[in-house]
Amino acid sequence: xxxxxxxxxxxxxxxxxxxxxxxxxxxxxxxxxxxxxxxxxxxxxxxxxxxxxxxxxxxxxxxxxxxxxxxxxxxxxxxxxxxxxxxxxxxxxxxxxxxxxxxxxxxxxxxxxxxxxxxxxxxxxxxxxxxxxxxxxxxxxxxxxxxxxxxxxxxxxxxxxxxxxxxxxxxxxxxxxxxxxxxxxxxxxxxxxxxxxxxxxxxxxxxxxxxxxxxxxxxxxxxxxxxxxxxxxxxxxxxxxxxxxxxxxxxxxxxxxxxxxxxxxxxxxxxxxxxxxxxxxxxxxxxxxxxxxxxxxxxxxxxxxxxxxxxxxxxxxxxxxxxxxxxxxxxxxxxxxxxxxxxxxxxxxxxxxxxxxxxxxxxxxxxxxxxxxxxxxxxxxxxxxxxxxxxxxxxxxxxxxxxxxxxxxxxxxxxxxxxxxxxxxxxxxxxxxxxxxxxxxxxxxxxxxxxxxxxxxxxxxxxxxxxxxxxxxxxxxxxxxxxxxxxxxxxxxxxxxxxxxxxxxxxxxxxxxxxxxxxxxxxxxxxxxxxxxxxxxxxxxxxxxxxxxxxxxxxxxxxxxxxxxxxxxxxxxxxxxxxxxxxxxxxxxxxxxxxxxxxxxxxxxxxxxxxxxxxxxxxxxxxxxxxxxxxxxxxxxxxxxxxxxxxxxxxxxxxxxxxxxxxxxxxxxxxxxxxxxxxxxxxxxxxxxxxxxxxxxxxxxxxxxxxxxxxxxxx
Amino acid sequence: xxxxxxxxxxxxxxxxxxxxxxxxxxxxxxxxxxxxxxxxxxxxxxxxxxxxxxxxxxxxxxxxxxxxxxxxxxxxxxxxxxxxxxxxxxxxxxxxxxxxxxxxxxxxxxxxxxxxxxxxxxxxxxxxxxxxxxxxxxxxxxxxxxxxxxxxxx
Numbered sequence: 001x002x003x004x005x006x007x008x009x010x011x012x013x014x015x016x017x018x019x020x021x022x023x024x025x026x027x028x029x030x031x032x033x034x035x036x037x038x039x040x041x042x043x044x045x046x047x048x049x050x051x052x053x054x055x056x057x058x059x060x061x062x063x064x065x066x067x068x069x070x071x072x073x074x075x076x077x078x079x080x081x082x083x084x085x086x087x088x089x090x091x092x093x094x095x096x097x098x099x100x101x102x103x104x105x106x107x108x109x110x111x112x113x114x115x116x117x118x119x120x121x122x123x124x125x126x127x128x129x130x131x132x133x134x135x136x137x138x139x140x141x142x143x144x145x146x147x148x149x150x151x152x153x154x155x156x157x158x159x160x161x162x163x164x165x166x167x168x169x170x171x172x173x174x175x176x177x178x179x180x181x182x183x184x185x186x187x188x189x190x191x192x193x194x195x196x197x198x199x200x201x202x203x204x205x206x207x208x209x210x211x212x213x214x215x216x217x218x219x220x221x222x223x224x225x226x227x228x229x230x231x232x233x234x235x236x237x238x239x240x241x242x243x244x245x246x247x248x249x250x251x252x253x254x255x256x257x258x259x260x261x262x263x264x265x266x267x268x269x270x271x272x273x274x275x276x277x278x279x280x281x282x283x284x285x286x287x288x289x290x291x292x293x294x295x296x297x298x299x300x301x302x303x304x305x306x307x308x309x310x311x312x313x314x315x316x317x318x319x320x321x322x323x324x325x326x327x328x329x330x331x332x333x334x335x336x337x338x339x340x341x342x343x344x345x346x347x348x349x350x351x352x353x354x355x356x357x358x359x360x361x362x363x364x365x366x367x368x369x370x371x372x373x374x375x376x377x378x379x380x381x382x383x384x385x386x387x388x389x390x391x392x393x394x395x396x397x398x399x400x401x402x403x404x405x406x407x408x409x410x411x412x413x414x415x416x417x418x419x420x421x422x423x424x425x426x427x428x429x430x431x432x433x434x435x436x437x438x439x440x441x442x443x444x445x446x447x448x449x450x451x452x453x454x455x456x457x458x459x460x461x462x463x464x465x466x467x468x469x470x471x472x473x474x475x476x477x478x479x480x481x482x483x484x485x486x487x488x489x490x491x492x493x494x495x496x497x498x499x500x501x502x503x504x505x506x507x508x509x510x511x512x513x514x515x516x517x518x519x520x521x522x523x524x525x526x527x528x529x530x531x532x533x534x535x536x537x538x539x540x541x542x543x544x545x546x547x548x549x550x551x552x553x554x555x556x557x558x559x560x561x562x563x564x565x566x567x568x569x570x571x572x573x574x575x576x577x578x579x580x581x582x583x584x585x586x587x588x589x590x591x592x593x594x595x596x597x598x599x600x601x602x603x604x605x606x607x608x609x610x611x612x613x614x615x616x617x618x619x620x621x622x623x624x625x626x627x628x629x630x631x632x633x634x635x636x637x638x639x640x641x642x643x644x645x646x647x648x649x650x651x652x653x654x655x656x657x658x659x660x661x662x663x664x665x666x667x668x669x670x671x672x673x674x675x676x677x678x679x680x681x682x683x684x685x686x687x688x689x690x691x692x693x694x695x696x697x698x699x700x701x702x703x704x705x706x707x708x709x710x711x712x713x714x715x
Numbered sequence: 716x717x718x719x720x721x722x723x724x725x726x727x728x729x730x731x732x733x734x735x736x737x738x739x740x741x742x743x744x745x746x747x748x749x750x751x752x753x754x755x756x757x758x759x760x761x762x763x764x765x766x767x768x769x770x771x772x773x774x775x776x777x778x779x780x781x782x783x784x785x786x787x788x789x790x791x792x793x794x795x796x797x798x799x800x801x802x803x804x805x806x807x808x809x810x811x812x813x814x815x816x817x818x819x820x821x822x823x824x825x826x827x828x829x830x831x832x833x834x835x836x837x838x839x840x841x842x843x844x845x846x847x848x849x850x851x852x853x854x855x856x857x858x859x860x861x862x863x864x865x866x867x868x869x
Contacts, residue, residue, distance in 0.1 A: 268742040
């Protein structure tokens with residue numbers, strides 16, 4: 001599969017979508033207009049699939065492939081409901097066209113929040129079922145038999161009484177004439193051929209041979225390559241620059257100022273870097289030059305002494321806490337984190353007088369189109385966006401900064417330009433998972449269960465900073481997995497204070513729950529130990545109103561042999577959380593060396609993601625979430641000094657490596673519920689399970705991430 | 716002009732001697748399977764074989780490869796059927812896939828040197844390759860599988 005070539009061919013041939021056949025899905029008028037002509041010999045009942053006379057089924061995948069397996073999962077769902085042969089379907093990535101390809105739940109052609117399957121399953125099934133019914137009708141018409149007497153099977157329609165059979169490709173022309181059913185009958189789940197079965201990824205061949213095209217691999221005739229010198233301080237501006245030496249570097253073609261800095265445009269990336277080194281820029285560093293991590297922590301501490309906005313208030317926690325019983329208090333802190341996608345940010349743009357083409361590894365094709373339209377003044381339909389493979393996304397690639405880089409630079413130099421970031425650019429100019437400060441107070445009743453629980457969270461709000469939630473409100477992302485924590489506590493008060501010092505914020509794999517899972521699941525562990533109870537049984541007893549949490553907790557504990565003896569020096573920790581539609585529990589088996597080094601030997605995960613469309617992929621995503629989370633727990637920390645990020649590459653922003661990889665076991669609980677997310681839910685419970693195991697091993701409670709091994713040293 | 720052999724084919728490339736091999740491979744020769752990840756030999760995404768041994772192309776200057784033989788992911792096998800690639804498929808290793816050419820080249824070099832690697836050998840040979848998607852468990856399994864495939868004469 002060569003996604004780029006197929007998309008180019010598509011553009012030439014015209015996308016046979018719309019065509020008045022919308023299968024009951026709203027399609028904006030503007031989107032249909034010009035595309036109304038059906039392509040002869042291609043049955044395209046809707047924007048999600050088409051079949052040609054050779055029987056080739058092409059599925060259009062709207063969800064960018066960032067490693068989460070969307071090319072495979074989307075194909076499985078549509079092929080299953082269509083009764084097509086999965087191995088034979090082609091997949092291509094949808095163009096930016098929000099009218100046709102927007103997520104039906106969010107209303108945007110932007111993908112995050114582990115929404116691929118859960119938001120699209122019903123729509124894709126309906127689209128494929130409609131096509132299947134049309135093919136069946138076409139065959140019935142051909143044979144002059146009632147449609148009830150025919151059935152579909154693996155790329156064909158059959159009439160069993162007469163033994164007749166027609167392949168889908170043979171039915172294309174007649175199927176085009178059949179009205180689109182608005183309420184097709186979906187397959188009953190017992191007839192699923194692919195959904196719910198482990199299926200291997202379809203994109204492996206191109207990913208093991210180097211043929212897969214990521215953003216950074218895009219090559220356009222006449223293309224130049226640019227690297228942008230950015231102000232080291234967030235929000236700083238160019239005061240002046242001297243490009244004399246830079247332009248003298250052989251191969252440097254242009255030096256131009258763009259919104260994000262000074263672009264050195266050359267015949268190749270390495271040349272652009274040489275030019276960039278020779279560049280002299282004077283910056284107006286702006287007010288952020290006053291901001292540092294120590295100052296941010298001080299501001300958080302001060303804010304935590306003042307009341308916050310009330311996010312949840314059950315009973316009267318303040319009164320119970322003030323009643324004179326023993327109050328247990330703890331402060332949990334987490335740092336800023338950068339995504340560190342393996343593929344540094346990049347995009348390619350070709351701005352022409354009457355059109356613009358963008359090739360980008362983006363989670364947000366719709367936003368990319370809108371950004372390019374805004375910067376070029378072109379109407380959105382004149383902006384073509386090719387979504388390449390993404391070398392990691394994790395939330396970082398929903399942002400628009402790298403799109404702005406490419407469009408502005410191409411526009412400035414009048415040629416196609418690929419703007420590539422260095423790893424240093426990537427680490428120092430990210431959109432960071434917020435650092436937060438969280439104060440906990442609780443008191444237990446005579447039986448040891450929490451009588452009152454108070455949490456005051458202090459930190460910035462991603463949604464508010466991005467203008468997606470109103471200032472002065474409670475940022476839903478900031479309090480997620482705290483406000484809705486599952487434990488049965490009669491007097492529970494959650495407060496949140498927005499303290500935003502201006503560090504650019506972004507959605508980092510599992511967002512709020514990435515840190516809130518850690519603080520809640522660590523503090524409940526503290527209470528269990530305070531009560532002298534087993535941490536697993538303690539949680540279990542408090543999950544009476546949260547049966548799905550309880551079920552995964554029990555499954556993880558059972559599979560991890562909770563309570564059974566372990567090798568000397570090994571201990572277990574447990575945690576459970578809900579995020580992005582799925583319930584996950586982890587049991588970590590850990591040992592702590594005398595020098596404080598933490599080794600995670602084994603992680604047993606239980607997940608209830610409702611319908612697991614591809615169980616093999618559920619496992620892969622849980623394995624991946626474990627590594628992402630362990631990296632953060634052990635190493636992840638972005639610090640700020642004078643408005644600058646102090647880390648720059650993998651030597652000072654380290655990643656978990658294969659020699660540190662625990663055995664990850666994944667157990668899937670089939671609850672029969674609607675599908676939940678997968679990319680993110682594997683993250684939140686890993687750090688607390690590990691830290692709770694560290695407590696069991698050492699008696700040291702980790703309340704600040706990343707884990708400080710110096711604190712765990714034993715003489 | 717610097718001459719070198721890439722995937723069995725002799726090339727003359729007109730690039731500065733200090734240019735890292737990575738950029739000559741990717742931009743001059745157009746072989747984009749080898750990836751840039753860090754530019755400091757910290758992540759292994761750019762791993763290629765130089766006269767059969769694994770090197771990080773992002774810190775290997777062209778002057779050091781003159782007259783030598785380079786194998787990139789595109790040249791590892793004709794049909795993507797090197798035992799390591801077959802094992803990667805069987806075990807369903809890649810997620811985003813960006814680091815996988817580097818992982819595969821490191822693994823292939825390991826197996827060439829040690830046909831039956833232990834887990835410790837795998838840790839030693841592969842800990843220079845970062846995977847942010849977290850495919851390490853599958854990489855380990857796939858290397859053991861590739862060793863078995865190779866021994867089976869397949």
